[in-house]
Amino acid sequence: MPITFEVLEKDIAGRTGRLKAGDKTVKTPLLLPVINPHLQPVLPGEMKAMGAEGIITNAYIFSRSGEYREEVMARGLHDLLGFDGLIMTDSGSFQLSVYGDVEITNLETLEFQKTIGSDIHVPLDIPTPPDADRQRASAELAVTMARLQEAKEVFGPDAPLAGPVQGGIYEDLRELAGRETGDLGFSFCPIGAVVPLMESYRYTDLVRVVMAAKNGLPPSACVHLFGAGHPAMFALAVAMGCDVFDSAAYALYAKDRRYLTPQGSYRIDELAELPCACRVCRKYSAQEIRESDDAVRLLSLHNLAVSLAEISHIRQAATEGTLWELVDDRCRSHPQLLRGYRELLKYNERLAGEDRVSKRRFFYRGEESSFRTEIITYQDRLCRLPLSGRVLIAMDGNPREGYDTILFFKPPFGPYPPALRETFPIGQSEIPDWDSAMVRTGCRGILRLTTEHPLCHFTVYAPREWYEIVCRELPGTGVHCDDI
């Protein structure tokens, strides 16, 4: 049975959806906690009880394990791990990225993954590190693509195969890889080798790489951001159109005595208090966890609870259309994430083309909100407004006599006719007192309108305190102010 993916709701380039692989159906965005058979601080069954619908484990570890190899081949993964949800397996590519070599071929790992009953099999792709030069990235991508093709040929078009997208930090290669992976018929596409970017906080590069890969991939593909990771960046990744994550972080951080939050991490030794509502943090104090023999398990339980909660949070936001607000919230927690967010906002025109039309609300959260897709979409629609003759734009809210059309003004959107007062986004947006970023963005709406209607005569009345900024933003337009 092939892997299928159905998009339910869209928000920015993100979506909620339904992923089917084998006989399993799961909701996206989805987090797959990583299971290491040799070290299980939280059992797969416990994860399911906390809301995890799928897990991921490493087929290569099983295939090389004297302890587990025969048993998993006989009993199957689901039985061995005690988990009846979706189980995805990695191929050994991770070990390739760490050790430079693995003792398994592409077809061997796929055959093994099939034998043990994995729901999603990953070919042995080559994870190109960010410091690889273009020649290496290109050569390694060619190997990856050949293996994807081989996988499709040997296992057939309906095998539950993932098609990883590589290409290093080269945007054109990532885009090409995305396009070719889609052309080969893959419907589940992990974007690979991004872990080093995240580990070194290179979120600007992460945004460029993911946006490039997404530009090549078909919109219908389910996209897995392989190796991600920390809950602080899930929202940003979903906004770009990533649907699936996997987290070894919950356990790796716990092993290092580190404590995850959706805003960053702490060492447990530096925490005076536990800033979390989970059952571990409401039952124990920071000091009790520090001194507990069970610290790794307690931290793993906490880390997993906040990671799963973050996925729920993102699903809720994407369902109601408030994902920009969640992205804004999470990305301000670290200046490098803020850079990544600001980088993503540079793609706002492209993202506006994918975003949905109506949302629960638009809450202005600071200057960055002036670059949201909803404003692009609104101002595009505004240009199609039929106008003629003398047009008054009453930024100050005062209608005046002697005009053919009177428009009001709401920053950061711009001018609006009274008929749009109750519709999205004018009617469902809430802003604090005007600030210069939103006024400038609103003026761009005026500018687009005046450009679109060269035969109309526009008059703008600005409130006193915004008069100078409005004049600067609207050169050549008649801007007035009652007090001047």
Next chain:
Amino acid sequence: MPITFEVLEKDIAGRTGRLKAGDKTVKTPLLLPVINPHLQPVLPGEMKAMGAEGIITNAYIFSRSGEYREEVMARGLHDLLGFDGLIMTDSGSFQLSVYGDVEITNLETLEFQKTIGSDIHVPLDIPTPPDADRQRASAELAVTMARLQEAKEVFGPDAPLAGPVQGGIYEDLRELAGRETGDLGFSFCPIGAVVPLMESYRYTDLVRVVMAAKNGLPPSACVHLFGAGHPAMFALAVAMGCDVFDSAAYALYAKDRRYLTPQGSYRIDELAELPCACRVCRKYSAQEIRESDDAVRLLSLHNLAVSLAEISHIRQAATEGTLWELVDDRCRSHPQLLRGYRELLKYNERLAGEDRVSKRRFFYRGEESSFRTEIITYQDRLCRLPLSGRVLIAMDGNPREGYDTILFFKPPFGPYPPALRETFPIGQSEIPDWDSAMVRTGCRGILRLTTEHPLCHFTVYAPREWYEIVCRELPGTGVHCDDI
């Protein structure tokens, strides 16, 4: 035994501390969940197990209750409620604010609170609503002050009495009330009658009222923001110097089938997913809670867990000196809270005088971060830098020959000598790519330096892309740019 309060750590005007009342010692910031004896979706003992060190209940309800009056007088509050932590009691003022009248006098309610063994007694103050005119606010404040004085006279200076601060929305009255309450010897001071402001999202007014009351109160007083409330505003209130909150919200919202988050609230009927890590939200789905006969209890447990977690979060932030970042995070969740936050930033000079000197870090989170107290403090210190002769401010990072002193530049702080490169805040601050808000604020640092040293000759080298803004910010200063 009098109520005593010890400040441990400071951050902005907030603090962590230790509050002693009766034989109970609790940590602040502190949340007192409200117990209504007639309706207890979560038992006081369960609250304690979740981390609540204190609770608050209404003595007036007990005093008027046919069911409980005699029993509580005989057994005492702690035994009756099964709670051995701190118990504060309200006097009936809340009923006064709702019904306009109560059938108890100031001395009667205090005597009753003493009899039932309350750890903190509240006199019968008059809660003046925000729409009261000045004359009414002033007259009611006089009654409140007379009752506070009466309480002190009758029960003695060592009685565990709270001294509520009233005054409506009149800042001078609030400040006066704060001063007089302090002068009467009260060390535990609730700021009263702010609930209507919060219910109508008037956070700008809330900030003005609290900052005025705090201006009058002695810094050593433990300040309770009476009736607050929603976890989204705890951080803002702590930043102003509030130490204690009480929450009926956990139960009232639950009764209305509403779901609290530190970023706002939802109706449970509109939630597709539960965006939370608490044990209720990891065990049940939104739909299961919706359909449960136990919905009110489950929602109460969730609401309480997130409220207590938010207090832990704030304590952790204040301990490490990252409270501004938490305030920034929480206040962006609603445009009216953002207004309140921006209002608070207008007090940054006063707040800088109360803030501590060194912190864990300074993360830049957007334009608003350019107004943080740490920048005020840094630029004040900068002015005391001994300088003479020719001074180069190398904004572009390139030292040049021919100057007596070379300073580098880090926005939003401003110029710094190499010797300060590793110290707070220069060394512990992280910023995304420069933006105009931070560059302008950094230029104010240059301006202060040039004003302070009129005999020095300053040369500024700006990076190309910031040249124009720097020239505009530093009129009359020699600004250069290598490329121009």
